[in-house]
Amino acid sequence: MSIRNPKQALYEQFAIVAKAFGHPLRLEMIEHLAQGARSVEALAAKLGQPVANISQHLQALRRAGIVSAERDGKFVHYSLADASVLSAVAAVRGLAERQLAEVDRIVRGYFDARDDMRPVTRDELQTLMRDGLVTLIDVRPPDEFALGHVPGAINVPLGEIKTWSADAAPDREVVAYCRGPWCVMSFEAVAALRSLGYSARRLEDGLPEWKAAGLPVEMAA
């Protein structure tokens, strides 16, 4: 198909970008890169995929201008190229949530069972934190926590929930968050805490959305 007119040429470019979003693994990669820059190997480890596979998907994302690469010694660190990557993903996600019955089914079948209370919004959380009413836990792995987290949050990776809760005040509400709106770890954390008798809720979405909303982020531990 030869390029007959410039509009078609432009739409071919736009299609390259949209197509790059059109693979579940690449969407998951974007969720991880939204936490901060990652090397190919680190991403591959997080996703449990062969390095070469991740490398190829990263290059598809780079050709589409979704991620950018920066060489640092023998590592190449990839990160999101543009803040609007997250808004593009959010637009697609919103469309899917509103229009696809299958999404509704998945959400109802799995998530609702674990999160029958409505999630805490960012505004609510800020009020609750200011008044000192809740304990905020970040259930992501320590390396992601170290690269940035909500101020005042405590890092409690999913595997340590039980240990941690033994020492926590039993009558204080816990709010958990993780990588994004559909990150399963915060759902699991809330379910675990509730089964241990705690009052727990989920933040409506994750750190990248918090950052994108212009709210402050705390570094290091």
Add this chain to the structure above:
Amino acid sequence: MSIRNPKQALYEQFAIVAKAFGHPLRLEMIEHLAQGARSVEALAAKLGQPVANISQHLQALRRAGIVSAERDGKFVHYSLADASVLSAVAAVRGLAERQLAEVDRIVRGYFDARDDMRPVTRDELQTLMRDGLVTLIDVRPPDEFALGHVPGAINVPLGEIKTWSADAAPDREVVAYCRGPWCVMSFEAVAALRSLGYSARRLEDGLPEWKAAGLPVEMAA
């Protein structure tokens, strides 16, 4: 690939939606559907494509929840399912415009040559129209104009620019708009008017964006 966890199942759904955006023809179909509902045959005629091909692409879009179908006698009218379809396209377009060198090249090679002045923003246009300083022309075909246009606009399809301009006031500035930000017809109209000695500019984007901004739309002719 079996569904191991609900997050992957969700990402597969999101990928279906994103993938549906990932074809130049489907993006062009979305641009047309943004003007108003269309039958399969009408869309096929506008795009110069076989009906069966358009029908199949429409069903891909429908499976992705991007368009919805409504039967009316023997016709099936398709339209955009959700206002956020346009914002998803806009996010992808913005990303491509900012990140892909190829887009820059196409725009510079073709559009800049025909539009060396900055386009008129919607706000500017409203001021200019209120003060009666410009003539606004809608260069889309009459059927699209009839389904809704910017109040005060005159319908001057591309082929009639020359005839129309003969009767137009020669010292009055003309603003042209069409289907969207990269619709070539408004670029062509501005180029034609300038070559005829008129002062002409383009509106920054088209009718769907005007409507999406909550501004009034006039119906019929």
Add this chain to the structure above:
DNA sequence: CTGTCATTCAATTATTCTATTGAATGACGA
């Protein structure tokens, strides 16, 4: 210069997507 390690490339196979063709469906009017 050589070995090591992160990343990329190249080649293969399996899968999915695209365009095209002609036949099937479903609604309308005679």
Add this chain to the structure above:
DNA sequence: TCGTCATTCAATAGAATAATTGAATGACAG
């Protein structure tokens, strides 16, 4: 009921994409 017309389905061939494997690159340490 029958023919017509808009749309969809089904089947095909050709093209693009995905995952896997092993080899090649490029940077660092000794």
